Amino acid sequence: MIKSDVQLDAKGLACPMPIVKTKKAMSDVAEGQVLEVQATDKGSVADLAAWSKTVGHQYIGTSEDNGVFYHYIRKCNLETSEAMEKSFEPTISNEEAVAGEGLILDVREVAEYAFGHIPGAKSIPMGDLTNRLNELDPSQTIYVICRTGTRSDLAAQQLKAAGFTNIYNVLPGMTGYTGELQKEVQ
Amino acid sequence: MSNKVAIIAANGGLFDAYKVFNIATAAAASDKEVAIFFTFEGLNLIHKQGMQALEMPAGKEHFAEGFAKAQIPAIPELVEMAIELGVKFIACQMTMDVMGLTKEDFVDGIEVGGAVTFLEYAKDAAPTLTF
Structure with a gap:
């Protein structure tokens, strides 16, 4: 287990629900904190990385265990953090x-x-x-x-x-x- | 880079519905502004009764099992999700007139407009998609 601040269970959900749930869960994550998304949708591996890039969060990585993907995304605010x-x-x-x-x-x-x-x-x-x-x-x-x-x-x-x-x-x-x-x- | 996605939904089957609403909700969840123009058979996708019983293409009915197995959400759920994420639905006035439909036949919160309403929205959208 990798330490994260907020965990989201999106197991069993098909596209586009892992993304939709991630978007909603992100609103409860403070800037700089890490969200863990648990998903079984194989498409989520590419999708969450692309989503993070699109909306400006930091996609840290994905690990897989027993058919479950654990995605780690750190909430960023591009305007404040980079400047x-x-x-x-x-x-x-x-x-x-x-x-x-x-x-x-x-x-x-x-x-x-x-x-x-x-x-x-x-x-x-x-x-x-x-x-x-x-x-x-x-x-x-x-x-x-x-x-x-x-x-x-x-x-x-x-x-x-x-x-x-x-x-x-x-x-x-x-x-x-x-x-x-x-x-x-x- | 444009932050708007414009979608034309012109077909009324179950597969069409998934193509439209999956792209629309994914885009909205990625902080895009999304509008869908429902025209001709596409109106079926937001018709209160019609959207409950969308048909698979002839000869493809066996995919029902695959939908259940993959736990794909039902279309009304995706419609609700899209509305919650702020996706704008525009129903085509001309088609409604032809088919004798009124705004009350559709899910709540839609707008009714003509081709120019959509074109005005889509003029600076990227991408514009047609299903």
């Missing part, structure tokens, strides 16, 4: 972070991490960070990464405020990462 200012300094490139000595801290949602992350990266979703600071070593260099550099910018600021000193925001983030990916799902 957010990134203010944290210093920053570091993807390549420098991967080659560096420090810890890569991936602050994306658990589902995003599960469908592909940099080998060795540690996962703490941004929303959990303040409660999980004890898992991090303040003396260690930490490279904070997310999908586009926005969440990692905020996370880096939180870490700095908590007294961490060797913090870098990784830009451009996972969208620009072309190296090896480690996955937690098949």
Whole structure:
């Protein structure tokens, strides 16, 4: 099971109902949260990816278990999330972070991490960070990464405020990462 | 990119109904503005009684089992879903006159209009589909 914020049971439903139900369920999902759609319709695999692209949400991926597809979609608001200012300094490139000595801290949602992350990266979703600071070593260099550099910018600021000193925001983030990916799902 | 989808429904069988309402609800669920112009036999698809008993094409009746097995929603359910998602239904005035039908013969909330009503809507729609 991959952690998600809201779950939708669309099993047994035929096209176009999984899409219609997903559209309705999305209204109960907060921006940045992850919706899990459970469906048995084989067409839903291509359809939900296309739907996400059309309406501007982030399609994270699909895993299959015993004839049931588990689709993960993160709710986005293109106007606010992509245009957010990134203010944290210093920053570091993807390549420098991967080659560096420090810890890569991936602050994306658990589902995003599960469908592909940099080998060795540690996962703490941004929303959990303040409660999980004890898992991090303040003396260690930490490279904070997310999908586009926005969440990692905020996370880096939180870490700095908590007294961490060797913090870098990784830009451009996972969208620009072309190296090896480690996955937690098949 | 146009955010409007325009559909002409000109045929009145069960298969026609699925083609029309599946595309329409999928488009509406993808945040598109959708209007369907029902003309000639297509009016059957939103006729209160007619839509309850749409026929399969001759010789294709054996597909009934496949519909049940795949748990395909009934047409009245899809019609309700389409309305709920904001799909606009336009019934063709001329066909209604020819067939002696009034607005009350159809599901609630439809508009009645002529060819120009549809053309005006469809002039900047992409895609425009005909079934």
